[in-house]
Amino acid sequence: MKKILVACLVGLSALSSQAADIVDTAISAGSFKTLVTAVQAAGLVDTLKGPGPFTVFAPTDEAFAKVPKAQLEALLKDKAALTKVLTYHVVPGKVMAKDIKPGKVTTVQGSELTVSTMGGVKVDNANVVKADIVTDNGVIHVIDSVVLPK
Numbered sequence: 697m698k699k700i701l702v703a704c705l706v707g708l709s710a711l712s713s714q715a716a717d718i719v720d721t722a723i724s725a726g727s728f729k730t731l732v733t734a735v736q737a738a739g740l741v742d743t744l745k746g747p748g749p750f751t752v753f754a755p756t757d758e759a760f761a762k763v764p765k766a767q768l769e770a771l772l773k774d775k776a777a778l779t780k781v782l783t784y785h786v787v788p789g790k791v792m793a794k795d796i797k798p799g800k801v802t803t804v805q806g807s808e809l810t811v812s813t814m815g816g817v818k819v820d821n822a823n824v825v826k827a828d829i830v831t832d833n834g835v836i837h838v839i840d841s842v843v844l845p846k
Contacts, residue, residue, distance in 0.1 A: 718744045718752055721831045727838075730760035730768075737772050738779045748833035749790035753809075753819045755842045763842055780805055784845040790834050793817065793827035807845040819843055 719741055722728040731754055735741055744750065760768060771778050783805035796817055800808040809819050817824040822841035829836040 716831055717833045718748070718750060718831045718836060720745075721829060721836060722754060725829075727756045727758075728754055730757050731755060734760075734772060734778055734782055738775055738782050740779065740782055744786075744833075746833065749788075750804075750834035751787040751789060751791040752834065752836045753785045753787075753822065753824070753839045753843065754836045755785070755822070755839050756825075759822070759839060759841050780845055781842070784809070784843060785839075792835060793824075793837065803845075805845055809843065 716724065719732065719735065722732055722735075735744060744752070763771075771781065784803050784807060786804040787801055787809070788804060796811060796813065798811055798813045801811055802808050812818045817827065817837070819837075819839055820843040822839035822843050824837045825840050826838040829838070
């Protein structure tokens with residue numbers, strides 16, 4: 697009986713953890729603190745909590761650490777530029793790793809990302825290091841660098 701109860705509780709927690717939106721998933725992961733701070737500073741929380749679906753190429757805190765500190769601080773203070781950079785990391789729709797094709801893809805920002813699949817998936821110059829983190833309003837693919845619109 698105890699084993700059944702534990703199995704049920706584990707199953708319920710798996711269901712509840714799967715039902716998080718993109719923002720809540722990023723917060724609970726713990727490795728996207730800078731991204732979450734940037735999303736809040738840009739006023740994009742409600743959008744990324746919205747129905748979507750969205751595909752987010754999410755830079756980790758380590759990825760943001762590659763950006764020179766002064767440049768990152770300036771970006772976080774410039775809402776328009778920050779919004780442009782963040783929405784460049786988002787593609788409309790839910791694109792799973794198996795569905796990613798090489799070529800150009802239009803971002804929410806309006807510019808095109810270049811996707812390549814030779815030797816792993818790359819988005820512009822960033823490597824996808826973890827794919828298919830499913831949320832209730834899309835999917836997150838973790839990248840190792842911040843990508844900037846041209």
